[in-house]
Amino acid sequence: MSEASRPTPARPAAGPRGDALPTTKGTPDEPVLDLDGVTVVRDGRALLEDVSWAVGADERWVVLGPNGAGKTTLLQIAGARLFPTRGRAEVLGEELGAVDVFELRPRIGLSSAALAERVPPAEKVVDVVLTAAYGMVGRWREEYEGPDHARALELLDALGVGGLDRRTYGTLSEGERKRVQLARALMADPELVLLDEPAAGMDLGGREDLVRRLSGLVADPAAPAVVLVTHHVEEVPPGITHGLLLREGRVVAQGPLEDVLTPAALGATFGLALRVERSGGRWAARAA
């Protein structure tokens, strides 16, 4: 299945080896995301209500909220997969509704459950990553060049799944799939990286390893803007600079992370009294 009517190859840049995630930052000085009064209505119900939010090119955001808060819906707007019912959304300087989204999407690295479900189980792991260079899911008749193949292998390696490139996607564990999805999100040298619950389904060791690798990504000044969605403050990697809290489609709080991850704001978001602790750049929350 294809995301784009005409595949447009991206030009990935070579990056460092090892633990570092090879990425290159985009150029814009303007916000990579600029939402103004965004409302999304389905079946007469507002899934997002009057959301105004700007993400700068140097910022790394986490979006937190309970089940059904609208986090994925917000990421779908940010990924140019969904249009607002009301309000205005600019992604990478382009207004949704006034731009060809098929040209916009290859500039965005998206990792989401919806996209993952579209990967054919028989697809080779390296191809799951490679096809992102063409904005596609599922290999068809594209010709991939040597540097693209090398970059896909490099990304798989950097995410700790370097030995799985010849396996089929359907044979991977959930944690392995998450890593492959992340490699795919970074493949096309995106200007904006959107990660929807990247640690969901991972065991404790896998989660900690992923948080460490994501921390390396968000700490890299050369990396693009990142927006990470999660339910758990424990999954917020050190280096995340800003937070947005959502409840029932509305923004409860947004801003610098330390101002947002407070017991009051998190308590209002999740609907219970919380204790919040920070240690070594990591966060933890439990019922008070």
Ligand SMILES: Nc1ncnc2c1ncn2[C@@H]1O[C@H](COP(=O)(O)OP(=O)(O)OP(=O)(O)O)[C@@H](O)[C@H]1O
């Ligand atoms: N196409 C749709 N039509 C109607 N309702 C929808 C549609 N898509 C999502 N919803 C509803 O919108 C609400 C927000 O969904 P969304 O997936 O954005 O929440 P979320 O914060 O990502 O939730 P979770 O943490 O459980 O993944 C949910 O109640 C969901 O059932």
